[in-house]
Amino acid sequence: MPALEIAHLTYTYPTGTRPSLQDLSLRVEKGELLAVIGENNSGKSTLCYAIAGVIPHFFHGQFNGSMLVGKVNTADQTISALAEHVGLVMQIPGNQLSGVRFTVFEEIAFGLENLGMNRQVIHARTTAALALTGLSAFAERSPYQLSGGQQQKVALAAVLAVSPSLLVLDEPTTFLDPQGARQVFDILLELKRQGKTIILAEQRLEWIAEFADRVIVLQNGEIMLCDTPEEVLRHPQIKRMGLDWLPYTKAAAMAKEEGLWAKDRPLSSTFSATVAGLQNG
Amino acid sequence: MQIRLENIIFRYSAGVPVLNDISLDIKKGERVALIGHNGSGKTTLAKHLNGLLRPAAGTIRIDGRKTDTESVARLSGIVALLFQNPDDMIAKRRVWDEVAFGPKNLAYPEGRIKILVAESLALFELLPLQDCNPYDLGYSERKRVALASIIAMDTPILVLDEPTAGMDPREIVLLTGALEKLREDYKTVIIISHDMDFIAELVPRVICLAGGKKRFDGLVRQAFQDQSLLAVCGLLQPQIVRLSTYFRQTEPALTPVEFLENWQRRAK
Amino acid sequence: MPQPEKQSGNATLFIAGKSWLHRLHPFNKLLYILLTGVIIYAGPKGWPVEVFLITLNGIMALTGGVFTAAWRLLWRSLLPLTLFMITIHGFLHADNRIILFSFGRLHFYQEGFVFAINVLLQLNAVLTASLLFVFCTHPADLISAISQAGWPPSLAYLLSSPLLLLPLMHTRIRTIQAAQRSRGLDSEGNFFKRFLALFPLVTPLVLGALVEMEQRSIALEIRGFNAPGPTTSWRTIADSTGQQAARWTMFFLIILLIIGRIFR
Amino acid sequence: MARPEILKSKFSSVTLALIAFAIVLNMATGQLVSLLKLPIFLDSIGTILVGILAGPIAGGLTGLLTNLLWGLISSPVAAAFAPVAMVIGVIAGLCARYGLFKTCWLAIISGLIITVFNAIVAVPIRLYMFGGITGSGADFITAYTLALGKDLFGSVVITVFTSNLLDKVATALLAWSIVKALPERTANRLSRVKSATT
Incomplete structure (x- = not known):
């Protein structure tokens, strides 16, 4: 059974004049890391919200099609009930803090409290989430006094503690500095290694090129491309979709024009593939 | 206009200095990047340029004139400052009014305001949105509105704090175009950014701050070669620089074009 | 983006400590404020009651280790009030008859002075009781107590x-x-x-x-805030039969005093 | 666990977040006013906004909790005036319900109405708990009217009314202008906006 199955999803916001997602169908297997890319307003956040049930339950609007997380149909559940199945991490770190818990430990335990877990489970899972995100030393600090990067790790830990089958991240690194972004990616990589299913909307394509299993490109709420990161990121049409080649790919393309890159060798989008391409040119 | 900072020291109340003995010179029409990780003092330094913060010691001169007695209101006609979060700036119900807010405060004549606003809106492809409520737009569109409203102030010096955060490639192209226009107009532009690929392609000179101290001031090429400097500042090498370093090119490349030129030169 | 600047700890007046006042159930401290208020404004009148309560609160503050802080805050918030109160009522109160002393044509009267002192004592009694709560209750404990009580x-x-x-x-x-x-x-x-x-x-x-x-x-x-079904509370507030008994006692005292006030 | 869950059923999480924000707004705007050296408090801007956007009950709750929390943060004296703050929110909510925030002039009238109700609740508290004096600048007005021969009650009424008139009218105007500037998508979430302003 797939971790996520979307069929013919079309959605329009209450104030929208045109659909933000159009006839979108997608299947994500267990343990897969799927990256969602596309220009701003292409529907990335809307898709993330839809998977977490925020759409249609919070934003209302016109929702057609079906969305299955495992066996659960998101349309039949409340957002809070879906929390057990889908974890959502959003863009701005500080805005995700609950506002009811005074320490990092209690902030991370908040979701488990709401789900009525017993105390042993809360302690064990929260401690584990703290350790995984490298926040153990901050357990008794106020989450409101942490840096943006640390707050984003708190948000991630809070989601992990609940242990949902599906993890959705909506551009989690946009407002982090390079160090903070790298730490968040390191955690995601560890989760992928542990076999978590992850859906990641992201602008930092360099990381996607390196670690995603599959990439979809959205434009005007439609899936334009769906393929491996290599294929998507070197796609000749990607500029038309409001995206751009990575500098690695641009260098490879120029090398190819100059005859420094083997004719049958596809363009690269990672450091190692570019180096290999140039060396064997 | 020329900017000269001499031995600037700044601290909040009794704490350790946030800026520690910073001196620098920026020429008229220059484009400079200010880099360093969060808390390194970049934004604090920027706020000194238009008088929002006053140094505990040291002097700031713009075109040779000391600014320590000038009001923020007067300096705002000389140095415009883009804040990181557009939502800290946007106060009007219409995009057009928002962009006109600065020029109106500076008491520019009506006709000039109209031209400036129209030009700035055009730079960021906002003309079709000029009658919208800015808060009905998306985050990156609001960011463009904020950028336009800073450029419309037509000041000789602009300081842009994280102008690319949240923008997609197409919007970054608009920003690049706007920077070109500013260069043609001979404006001094200081960019604070974490986006190393953006800086590598567009800014020749960087100033690195770490712990309130100036760690480097020079060509972007040299800064990106210095691994220990990048580590201190919490920065990563841009992609092309990484390739160039890997292949031990004597003159490190910043753009794909440069990289290929270096490659071919060595092949010959 | 919104990067919070480093803040200096807590926004409230809470002072960290481990005294019996800190460990007391928040509701007991809250009910004590209410009880003080009811005694002052509905119970037996007169300065001895007020002075007794203020002294009692002072002793509790001492044993709770917050006396200095309470003293400082009282000083800060009541000094301007005291000055205005005594001057304005002493010179201008409508019931003024008996002159205590005079500056030329300005007379300072006994009635206004007594009135002012009485108001200040009453305020002091309620304020000191509130400070015991405010200084010795971590907001998180109050919130937990509220959730645990099923609110x-x-x-x-x-x-x-x-x-x-x-x-x-x-x-x-x-x-x-x-x-x-x-x-x-x-x-x-x-x-x-x-x-x-x-x-x-x-x-x-x-x-x-x-x-x-x-x-x-x-x-x-x-995060499941509106999830149906039971919830758990990680942070627990120590309670005891003794404390519960104290709460009920205070509660009935309050009711009695109010009833007494109505039928007096 | 069997308490009536009135609050839970009544307020959506959006309204909750709105009230929480409004409380903070009430507490923090003093900072703005002191920068601009304006002779107003603006400490009920959030309360009036919630009254308009989410109705009298939510507005009243905002005011009540603002002052109770003030008690925890600055001095318990503030908590004594919680009923006053609550009434401001309730009245603002009612004014909005009866269309008194539709235009700039109507907003000024709402400000006047709020001032009146503010006085009705504030006067007894000021009189019986504080003997008419609160240790602020407004006490000079009380002293002055007392010196003119008014009794304490009359003096306190005049003091409370005059010291709040400008503040409440200015606050109502500001709240009106903010509600007018609300983006469509927020206005859409808070169903009362349209009925309150058009």
């Missing part, structure tokens, strides 16, 4: 979230001020001009926060 979680949210957000709001106001001043906003000039300057300062504050609020409420929902 709606939304009440806990409304009490805690403002405390946690206030420092961020102060930072944000400073940033907005800086941003608008950089854009040439005139924050000086005549009253009308300064009043108009409020608009570009308050509008981004509110509208920016509305965007934020949307995300904060989504964040609450996706």
Whole structure:
């Protein structure tokens, strides 16, 4: 059974004049890391919200099609009930803090409290989430006094503690500095290694090129491309979709024009593939 | 206009200095990047340029004139400052009014305001949105509105704090175009950014701050070669620089074009 | 993006400690304030009661290790009040008859003075009782007590979230001020001009926060805040039969005093 | 666990977040006013906004909790005036319900109405708990009217009314202008906006 199955999803916001997602169908297997890319307003956040049930339950609007997380149909559940199945991490770190818990430990335990877990489970899972995100030393600090990067790790830990089958991240690194972004990616990589299913909307394509299993490109709420990161990121049409080649790919393309890159060798989008391409040119 | 900072020291109340003995010179029409990780003092330094913060010691001169007695209101006609979060700036119900807010405060004549606003809106492809409520737009569109409203102030010096955060490639192209226009107009532009690929392609000179101290001031090429400097500042090498370093090119490349030129030169 | 500046700890007056006052169930401390208020305003009148209560509160503050802090806050908040109260009533109270002393044609009267002292004693009694609560109760303990008592979680949210957000709001106001001043906003000039300057300062504050609020409420929902079914409370508040008995006693005393007041 | 869950059923998470924000707004705007050296408090801007956007009950709750929390943060004296703050929110909510925030002039009238109700609740508290004096600048007005021969009650009424008139009218105007500037998508979430302003 797939971790996520979307069929013919079309959605329009209450104030929208045109659909933000159009006839979108997608299947994500267990343990897969799927990256969602596309220009701003292409529907990335809307898709993330839809998977977490925020759409249609919070934003209302016109929702057609079906969305299955495992066996659960998101349309039949409340957002809070879906929390057990889908974890959502959003863009701005500080805005995700609950506002009811005074320490990092209690902030991370908040979701488990709401789900009525017993105390042993809360302690064990929260401690584990703290350790995984490298926040153990901050357990008794106020989450409101942490840096943006640390707050984003708190948000991630809070989601992990609940242990949902599906993890959705909506551009989690946009407002982090390079160090903070790298730490968040390191955690995601560890989760992928542990076999978590992850859906990641992201602008930092360099990381996607390196670690995603599959990439979809959205434009005007439609899936334009769906393929491996290599294929998507070197796609000749990607500029038309409001995206751009990575500098690695641009260098490879120029090398190819100059005859420094083997004719049958596809363009690269990672450091190692570019180096290999140039060396064997 | 020329900017000269001499031995600037700044601290909040009794704490350790946030800026520690910073001196620098920026020429008229220059484009400079200010880099360093969060808390390194970049934004604090920027706020000194238009008088929002006053140094505990040291002097700031713009075109040779000391600014320590000038009001923020007067300096705002000389140095415009883009804040990181557009939502800290946007106060009007219409995009057009928002962009006109600065020029109106500076008491520019009506006709000039109209031209400036129209030009700035055009730079960021906002003309079709000029009658919208800015808060009905998306985050990156609001960011463009904020950028336009800073450029419309037509000041000789602009300081842009994280102008690319949240923008997609197409919007970054608009920003690049706007920077070109500013260069043609001979404006001094200081960019604070974490986006190393953006800086590598567009800014020749960087100033690195770490712990309130100036760690480097020079060509972007040299800064990106210095691994220990990048580590201190919490920065990563841009992609092309990484390739160039890997292949031990004597003159490190910043753009794909440069990289290929270096490659071919060595092949010959 | 909104990077919170480093803040100096807690927004409230709470002082960390391990005394018996700190360990006391928050509701006991709250009921004690209520009881004091009812005694003062509905119970037996007269300065001996007030002085007794103030002394008692003082002793409790001493044993709770918050006496100095309480003293300082009382001083700070009551000094201007005391000065205004004694002067204004001493010189101007409508019932003034008996002159205590005079400065030329200005007379200071006994009735106004006694009135002022009485009001101040009453205020002091209630204020000191409140300070015991405020200084010795961590907000998180109050919130937990509220949740454990079965009150709606939304009440806990409304009490805690403002405390946690206030420092961020102060930072944000400073940033907005800086941003608008950089854009040439005139924050000086005549009253009308300064009043108009409020608009570009308050509008981004509110509208920016509305965007934020949307995300904060989504964040609450996706963390299961409105999940059906029972919830657990990680932080627990120590309670005992003795404490519960004390609560009921205070509660019945309050009722008795109010009934007594009505039928007097 | 069997308490009536009135709050939970009544308020959506959006309204909750709105009230929490408004409380903070009430507490923090003093900072703005002191920068601009304006002779107003603006400490009920959030309360009035919630009254307009979410109705009298939510507005009243905002005011009540603002002052109770003030008690925790600055001095318990503030908590004594919680009923006053609550009434401001309730009245603002009622004014909005009866269309008194539709235009700039109507907002000024709302400000006047709020001032009146503010006085009705504030006067007894000020009189019986504080003997008419609160240790603020407004006490000079009380002293002055007492010196003119008014009794304490009359003096306190005049003091409370005059010291609040400008503040409440200015606050109502500001709240009106903010509600007018609300983006469509927020207005859409808070169903009362349209009925309150058009």
